[in-house]
Amino acid sequence: DILAPESMECAIPVAMGVLNGERATSEWVFIAKDGARKYGEVISTPLFGPDGEVTGALGVGRDITERKRMEEALRLSERDYKVLFESTLDGLIVLDAETMKIVLANQTAAKVAGVSSADALMGLDPFEFIPEENREAGRNIVREDVFEKDLHRIHEYRVFTADGKEAWVSAVSTRTEYRGRKAALISIRDITERKKAEEEKQKMEEQLRLAGRLAAVGELAAGVAHELNNPIAAVQGYAQLLSARKDIDESVKKDLNIIYREAQRAGKITKNLLSFARRHEPEKRFISINEAIEKTLELSAHQMKIHNVELEVELDQNLPGTMADFHQMQQVFVNIINNAEQAMLDAHGKGKLVVRTRRYGDMIQVVFTDDGPGIAEENLKRIFDPFFTTKGVGKGTGLGLSICYGLVEAHNGRIYARSKIGEGATFVVEIPVVPEEVPDEAAFIKTKRGSVRWRK
Numbered sequence: 001d002i003l004a005p006e007s008m009e010c011a012i013p014v015a016m017g018v019l020n021g022e023r024a025t026s027e028w029v030f031i032a033k034d035g036a037r038k039y040g041e042v043i044s045t046p047l048f049g050p051d052g053e054v055t056g057a058l059g060v061g062r063d064i065t066e067r068k069r070m071e072e073a074l075r076l077s078e079r080d081y082k083v084l085f086e087s088t089l090d091g092l093i094v095l096d097a098e099t100m101k102i103v104l105a106n107q108t109a110a111k112v113a114g115v116s117s118a119d120a121l122m123g124l125d126p127f128e129f130i131p132e133e134n135r136e137a138g139r140n141i142v143r144e145d146v147f148e149k150d151l152h153r154i155h156e157y158r159v160f161t162a163d164g165k166e167a168w169v170s171a172v173s174t175r176t177e178y179r180g181r182k183a184a185l186i187s188i189r190d191i192t193e194r195k196k197a198e199e200e201k202q203k204m205e206e207q208l209r210l211a212g213r214l215a216a217v218g219e220l221a222a223g224v225a226h227e228l229n230n231p232i233a234a235v236q237g238y239a240q241l242l243s244a245r246k247d248i249d250e251s252v253k254k255d256l257n258i259i260y261r262e263a264q265r266a267g268k269i270t271k272n273l274l275s276f277a278r279r280h281e282p283e284k285r286f287i288s289i290n291e292a293i294e295k296t297l298e299l300s301a302h303q304m305k306i307h308n309v310e311l312e313v314e315l316d317q318n319l320p321g322t323m324a325d326f327h328q329m330q331q332v333f334v335n336i337i338n339n340a341e342q343a344m345l346d347a348h349g350k351g352k353l354v355v356r357t358r359r360y361g362d363m364i365q366v367v368f369t370d371d372g373p374g375i376a377e378e379n380l381k382r383i384f385d386p387f388f389t390t391k392g393v394g395k396g397t398g399l400g401l402s403i404c405y406g407l408v409e410a411h412n413g414r415i416y417a418r419s420k421i422g423e424g425a426t427f428v429v430e431i432p433v434v435p436e437e438v439p440d441e442a443a444f445i446k447t448k449r450g451s452v453r454w455r456k
Helices: 004-017 066-086 107-113 132-148 193-245 250-277 289-306 324-347 400-410
Strands: 025-029 035-046 054-063 091-098 100-105 154-160 168-177 181-190 285-287 307-315 322-324 351-360 362-369 416-420 423-434 444-446 452-453
Touching: 004 035, 004 054, 025 054, 035 066, 066 444, 091 107, 091 168, 091 362, 107 181, 132 168, 132 181, 168 423, 193 250, 285 289, 285 324, 289 307, 289 322, 289 324, 289 351, 289 362, 289 423, 307 324, 322 324, 322 423, 324 351, 324 423, 400 416, 400 423
Parallel strands: 307 351
Antiparallel strands: 025 035, 035 054, 091 100, 091 181, 154 168, 168 181, 285 322, 351 362, 362 423, 416 423, 444 452
16 A cells, blocks of 8 residues: 555566565555655565465565665766757867777767767777877877866867868867766867968958058069160160171170170060059950960960970869950969979979869869979968069069969959978969940940940
8 A cells, every 4th residue: 555656567566476486676666654755675585385385475675765866866967967968069078098089979079070970989089080290299288288287278270070071170178087087078169160261361461461562562663664674675776786797706796695685584574574563454354264274275285295294174164254354364374384384394304284163152263283392381472472483593583473463363353372392382363253244235325526435
């Protein structure tokens, strides 16, 4: 009568087992006289008569109410902990101090790592996601900051996820225990988008600084070029006149030819200066960037073949047209291709140039990748600066890429480079997709002379 209803169902099987000679240990819920629910553990032992028949049972019971309450509290605590552990917006992993392997992780950490479930992270070395050259430094940070000094510093790492993506994460660790062993609880947050935004901001700031420098140098360049044109033309003219005289010794004529050639080179430099300084708007019309690339490569194909430069072209056939200056685009592409070819030939006498086009959001992207010597990191920030060149004396003016920068900027586009020493270089030109401007038939007027012009 003192058994709770839920225990009544278990009573009969236990009683039958005891009557069959079986010893049983069971838990019961009792209703005390004051109505309180109590938990009891009962050990039932059968009693046998002289003939071996079961004549009764001996029951030994003890109150386990407090133990059951503690077990229930522990179960609820573990449930609450699991809810918090799984619902946090940050990835959480527990790292064993001795093995430096993951012993616990939540689903957010699995998502950051690019695996399907938290179970897939169990037993893994988290530092395997970090580039090899940074792994030992990452392990040392955890050993020293967490296990030795119990510091809570935030560190940022570039990682490669299990599904092959590159990402950035920030991590902060705290010393803890897990199942009686020293461990570290590491909170991980994906900061890839923030890093991209910081990188874009830095690029924009560099572009603004470069634009300011270009404008200042452009004004100076224009003045210098105009002043030099006349004396250079005079040097060329007099050198030719003297060379034509019959009473001049041949050795002197050779010297005059050198003077003429160097004056020609100086003339080309002043021409580049004027081109660099010129601030006219591009003459835009609706063009195909793919066609501009193809026409440019036609001009360079024979020379690259002679110089053992392999050309690989991957043009997006669905690339949209855009409003741009065809000849200025060609000028940009020719300069990049010539620079890549020269760099490859100087490095190993041959090379491979890959040219790709694709649509990238609302931009048309043209990518030039060579297998040359690469560009040093300290030079990457300067390659678009006027008069900066890594070529030998007499081989370059340092204005080519500056001119390219100005032309692309005039199209509201971007030009930038990625490179590492020994890994070649990649130049990227991005031009916005601008729909064709079709004049309204009603938007033209007659001038006083009777000719027709479009009303803007």
